[in-house]
Amino acid sequence: MMKGTTAKVLAYKQVYQRIHSAISQGTLKPGERIPSARALAKEMGVARGTVEEGYALLKAEGYLVSKGQAGTHVSEKLIDPSKLRKTNVDTRQAEFAADIKTAEVLPFQLGLPALDAFPRQTWSRMTARCARNIHTDDLAYPSAHGLPQLRVAIAQYLQLSRGVQCEPAQVFITSGYVCSIKWIANVLFNAQSKIGIEDPGYPLTRQVLKNSHFNIISIPVDEDGIKLPTNTQADAIIVTPAHQSPTCVSLSLQRRQALLDWAETKNSWIVEDDYDGEYRHVGLPLPALKSIDTQDRVIYSGTFSKILSPSLRVAYIVVPKSKVSAFEKCAEIYAGNVSGLTQASVLAFMREGHLLRHIQRMRKLYRERRELAVRVFNQVLGGKVSIKPQPGGMHMILKLTDPNIDDLVFSNKMMNAGLFSQGLSQWSSKPVHPSLILSFTNIRTEEECHRLVCRLRDALFEGQ
Amino acid sequence: MMKGTTAKVLAYKQVYQRIHSAISQGTLKPGERIPSARALAKEMGVARGTVEEGYALLKAEGYLVSKGQAGTHVSEKLIDPSKLRKTNVDTRQAEFAADIKTAEVLPFQLGLPALDAFPRQTWSRMTARCARNIHTDDLAYPSAHGLPQLRVAIAQYLQLSRGVQCEPAQVFITSGYVCSIKWIANVLFNAQSKIGIEDPGYPLTRQVLKNSHFNIISIPVDEDGIKLPTNTQADAIIVTPAHQSPTCVSLSLQRRQALLDWAETKNSWIVEDDYDGEYRHVGLPLPALKSIDTQDRVIYSGTFSKILSPSLRVAYIVVPKSKVSAFEKCAEIYAGNVSGLTQASVLAFMREGHLLRHIQRMRKLYRERRELAVRVFNQVLGGKVSIKPQPGGMHMILKLTDPNIDDLVFSNKMMNAGLFSQGLSQWSSKPVHPSLILSFTNIRTEEECHRLVCRLRDALFEGQ
Numbered sequence: 001m002m003k004g005t006t007a008k009v010l011a012y013k014q015v016y017q018r019i020h021s022a023i024s025q026g027t028l029k030p031g032e033r034i035p036s037a038r039a040l041a042k043e044m045g046v047a048r049g050t051v052e053e054g055y056a057l058l059k060a061e062g063y064l065v066s067k068g069q070a071g072t073h074v075s076e077k078l079i080d081p082s083k084l085r086k087t088n089v090d091t092r093q094a095e096f097a098a099d100i101k102t103a104e105v106l107p108f109q110l111g112l113p114a115l116d117a118f119p120r121q122t123w124s125r126m127t128a129r130c131a132r133n134i135h136t137d138d139l140a141y142p143s144a145h146g147l148p149q150l151r152v153a154i155a156q157y158l159q160l161s162r163g164v165q166c167e168p169a170q171v172f173i174t175s176g177y178v179c180s181i182k183w184i185a186n187v188l189f190n191a192q193s194k195i196g197i198e199d200p201g202y203p204l205t206r207q208v209l210k211n212s213h214f215n216i217i218s219i220p221v222d223e224d225g226i227k228l229p230t231n232t233q234a235d236a237i238i239v240t241p242a243h244q245s246p247t248c249v250s251l252s253l254q255r256r257q258a259l260l261d262w263a264e265t266k267n268s269w270i271v272e273d274d275y276d277g278e279y280r281h282v283g284l285p286l287p288a289l290k291s292i293d294t295q296d297r298v299i300y301s302g303t304f305s306k307i308l309s310p311s312l313r314v315a316y317i318v319v320p321k322s323k324v325s326a327f328e329k330c331a332e333i334y335a336g337n338v339s340g341l342t343q344a345s346v347l348a349f350m351r352e353g354h355l356l357r358h359i360q361r362m363r364k365l366y367r368e369r370r371e372l373a374v375r376v377f378n379q380v381l382g383g384k385v386s387i388k389p390q391p392g393g394m395h396m397i398l399k400l401t402d403p404n405i406d407d408l409v410f411s412n413k414m415m416n417a418g419l420f421s422q423g424l425s426q427w428s429s430k431p432v433h434p435s436l437i438l439s440f441t442n443i444r445t446e447e448e449c450h451r452l453v454c455r456l457r458d459a460l461f462e463g464q
Numbered sequence: 465m466m467k468g469t470t471a472k473v474l475a476y477k478q479v480y481q482r483i484h485s486a487i488s489q490g491t492l493k494p495g496e497r498i499p500s501a502r503a504l505a506k507e508m509g510v511a512r513g514t515v516e517e518g519y520a521l522l523k524a525e526g527y528l529v530s531k532g533q534a535g536t537h538v539s540e541k542l543i544d545p546s547k548l549r550k551t552n553v554d555t556r557q558a559e560f561a562a563d564i565k566t567a568e569v570l571p572f573q574l575g576l577p578a579l580d581a582f583p584r585q586t587w588s589r590m591t592a593r594c595a596r597n598i599h600t601d602d603l604a605y606p607s608a609h610g611l612p613q614l615r616v617a618i619a620q621y622l623q624l625s626r627g628v629q630c631e632p633a634q635v636f637i638t639s640g641y642v643c644s645i646k647w648i649a650n651v652l653f654n655a656q657s658k659i660g661i662e663d664p665g666y667p668l669t670r671q672v673l674k675n676s677h678f679n680i681i682s683i684p685v686d687e688d689g690i691k692l693p694t695n696t697q698a699d700a701i702i703v704t705p706a707h708q709s710p711t712c713v714s715l716s717l718q719r720r721q722a723l724l725d726w727a728e729t730k731n732s733w734i735v736e737d738d739y740d741g742e743y744r745h746v747g748l749p750l751p752a753l754k755s756i757d758t759q760d761r762v763i764y765s766g767t768f769s770k771i772l773s774p775s776l777r778v779a780y781i782v783v784p785k786s787k788v789s790a791f792e793k794c795a796e797i798y799a800g801n802v803s804g805l806t807q808a809s810v811l812a813f814m815r816e817g818h819l820l821r822h823i824q825r826m827r828k829l830y831r832e833r834r835e836l837a838v839r840v841f842n843q844v845l846g847g848k849v850s851i852k853p854q855p856g857g858m859h860m861i862l863k864l865t866d867p868n869i870d871d872l873v874f875s876n877k878m879m880n881a882g883l884f885s886q887g888l889s890q891w892s893s894k895p896v897h898p899s900l901i902l903s904f905t906n907i908r909t910e911e912e913c914h915r916l917v918c919r920l921r922d923a924l925f926e927g928q
Contacts, residue, residue, distance in 0.1 A: 014627070014751075018623055018624055018627060019624075021623065021629050022620065022623040022624065022629075025623075025629060025631060026631070027616070027619050027620050027623050027631070027632070028620065028623075035624065035817075035820070039817070039820060039821075040624065042824050043624065043625055043820055043823070043824065044624075044625075045744070104601065105600075105601055105604045109604070111605075112604055112605075115600045115601070115603045115604060116600060118600075118603050120598055123595070123598075124592070124595035124596045124598065127591060127592070127595040127805065128588070128591070128592035128595055128596075131587070131588035131591040131592055131595075132588045132592075134584055134587075134588065136569075136579045136580060136582075137568065137569055137579070138775055139579045139582050139773040139774075139775050140569045140573075140576055140579060140773075140774060140775060141575075141576075141769075141774045141775065142774075142775050142777070152491070155491050156486065156491050156492065159482055159485065159486040159489075159491050159492075160482055160483075160486065160499065160504065160507065161507055161508075163478070163482060165485050165486075165489060167489060167490075167491070168491070175639060175801035176799065176801050178797065178798055178799065179801060186675075204797070207797060208797065211650075211797065280509070287478075305605075309603040309604075310603075310604060310605045310606075311602055311603050311604060311605065311606050311803060311804035311805070312803050312804075312805075313606070313799075313801040313802065313803045314803075333642065333668070333671060333672065333675065334642060335640065335642065335777075337639035337640050337643065337777040337801065338777065338803075339775060339776050339777045339778075339802075339803060339806050340775035340776075341591065341775070341776075341806070342803050342805070342806065353499075353503070356499070356503060356507055357503075359507070360506045360507065
């Protein structure tokens with residue numbers, strides 16, 4: 001064991017070294033206040049005099065300055081070492097951007113709800129109340145399966161809003177879609193599993209499966225959704241029936257039935273990713289595929305990212321009745337890892353009816369924002385692009401009229417101009433008509449929309 | 465696509481079915497209020513009259529009752545169907561326990577900080593303030609690497625408190641230890657990797673590695689910590705140097721050096737799990753192993769579960785400088801998934817000095833509670849058990865005097881008596897002297913301690 005005597009001799013040097021290297025590495029910046037000698041002494045478990053000795057040396061060398069009552073600070077005369085030093089950290093970021101709180105949201109960014117319409121006041125009131133009411137037992141590990149009452153509330157919500165009949169024990173809380181897919185893979189797939197995915201389809205699904213070394217089968221999508229050959233040999237198919245990602249077409253009733261029949265015959269699973277099923281712009285919201293799953297072959301995957309905010313990191317899965325205990329075991333090792341307070345806040349928000357009200361408001365808002373975007377795109381970009389009517393969803397597909405354009409080149413041009421977009425070809429394994437995938441959810445006004453579409457035009461069609 | 469006409473004809477029936485099955489499945493309970501016809505009509509996108517038609521049918525059949533201004537409720541005369549129906553859900557729980565908010569914390573439960581000493585008021589004030597100050601951009605996806613300023617704050621904290629020199633870009637926020645290990649495995653290990661773990665050692669580490677099919681090598685632990693043969697062939701070793709889990713011995717300086725030399729020679733990695741390094745009861749807190757890692761072979765794994773609360777689900781890793789971009793890529797797929805608000809609250813708590821103060825208070829409290837527990841155990845259980853002095857940590861090892869006792873049988877007896885414990889043999893791959901692992905962190909008073917130890921005595925030594 002490290003002996004106290006040796007350690008004590010070196011204690012003031014240790015103080016010196018810690019502060020010195022924090023400064024020279026830029027962890028402590030010029031002008032920044034450092035802990036009082038008393039606080040650091042307690043923290044390091046050394047005498048206050050020892051810390052003062054270390055500080056004195058640093059002051060003598062010009063690293064620290066005393067400001068009387070205002071405490072001890074890093075000298076402002078030092079040049080910020082991070083500006084001098086060439087970092088030897090192999091990072092993908094040009095410079096560590098500590099000043100940026102979160103990555104900036106770009107215009108047209110995919111996968112985001114209308115951030116300006118988030119019910120901030122209500123949410124902050126719920127959170128503050130839940131935080132005040134924390135019970136001592138709530139400070140221990142949250143249930144690995146999810147907060148029991150939240151599982152009940154989600155089962156009720158799914159029953160009423162998505163037509164899904166399930167018991168609370170089938171609902172598991174996860175920290176997001178990728179976590180949901182990992183759990184499903186963990187419980188239902190094995191190293192030899194063949195998994196069918198939609199083509200075009202959500203790239204992250206493909207990437208997560210690929211990283212786990214599953215055999216991936218691409219299955220084409222047409223105007224009626226995924227078109228599964230009946231003889232397909234797969235252990236599971238991952239589908240987006242409400243509004244196919246990215247084409248936004250709805251899976252027809254006939255195809256839904258065929259998919260369920262296939263799963264029953266082959267004893268395979270269907271994973272229903274209902275990421276934006278709530279947002280339909282025309283007619284009745286379609287019930288979830290899971291709602292007509294009489295053979296219990298469908299795993300339903302839902303999320304609060306699209307109906308509330310992705311910053312919450314709360315999602316859930318509804319697992320087959322026959323697999324509940326297997327998922328319980330999986331959860332007990334990997335745990336959903338959503339903080340107890342976050343789960344309690346979502347529960348309060350649902351219980352008081354705020355969630356249903358918010359979804360209804362957003363349904364109307366997205367219909368309006370989509371109409372606005374389509375209108376302005378047509379005005380500004382006339383014959384250069386076309387936008388098909390879509391029954392629902394949170395993004396749109398901008399079909400480029402010229403079939404010879406490379407949509408990846410175009411999406412890069414947009415990103416360079418500070419505008420988000422992805423090329424449809426990035427979501428497809430086969431050649432597709434060049435198209436851009438854009439979100440309309442955060443376009444707030446006609447003026448803003450016009451300005452953004454003009455920027456897009458200048459970035460893409462300048463000189464054409 | 466599903467045609468509007470067919471759907472409309474069936475709309476009132478759909479209303480009927482959703483409510484009916486929610487009641488018969490017990491999702492809606494007798495007496496519970498259901499949404500107003502107006503709200504459900506909006507939610508389902510049907511006419512209000514359609515919902516009223518469905519409700520009328522349910523009222524006629526006795527499922528629903530109107531209570532005028534108080535709305536429509538499930539009839540209280542119905543017998544709660546969950547009491548009638550034998551569930552066909554394959555769950556490991558006897559009955560879904562929606563009334564229990566979180567699993568009850570048992571006396572002596574391992575891995576928990578002192579829940580009664582959690583700074584609830586300060587924490588709830590920080591959280592409420594952060595919730596009020598949410599900026600629109602904060603509602604998008606949080607940075608996959610972690611909130612940048614929190615990474616800076618953790619780098620500063622590690623520098624000052626644990627002697628670890630690192631840059632913020634090396635710090636990644638995860639949702640817990642298992643998530644940390646999965647990321648490390650994802651980036652640094654491959655299917656053929658051999659991973660050394662401590663024996664005895666934390667069972668969850670073994671389980672997670674086993675589930676991922678790595679080759680596991682058990683390495684013995686003695687009074688100076690892990691004893692690694694220099695010719696060991698392993699791609700990585702996972703160690704708990706501060707207070708070995710579970711023996712609580714500290715890794716000696718000589719062994720630390722030998723471990724680092726080994727890693728350099730073999731080009732292998734060392735994962736330092738510093739889960740409770742802050743809590744040392746005697747002498748100076750030991751700096752982390754990472755603090756003397758000049759060759760950048762150590763991955764440091766820390767957590768807020770032990771110093772604050774496991775309900776937060778916030779942990780972090782410090783990765784080698786040469787591997788930052790690889791971890792960035794991993795994070796961009798799997799994401800730490802800690803909510804933006806939780807990260808902002810932890811940051812505020814650290815920035816205002818509450819974390820250091822809390823750790824100092826807990827260090828004193830744990831020393832006192834450990835002394836109390838040792839004293840009372842010795843009083844009540846005299847020659848039946850012995851407890852070795854330990855330099856630190858949050859649990860203790862109760863060595864059973866009788867070498868013929870099976871500690872697994874004893875730990876089961878305790879669990880049956882509502883007391884938590886684990887047998888040391890459950891943490892070992894080789895025979896060990898029978899011992900029980902217990903936590904003392906939540907024993908608040910001498911009276912409580914006495915009562916609990918007597919219950920333990922009655923459960924284990926009754927009639928002996």
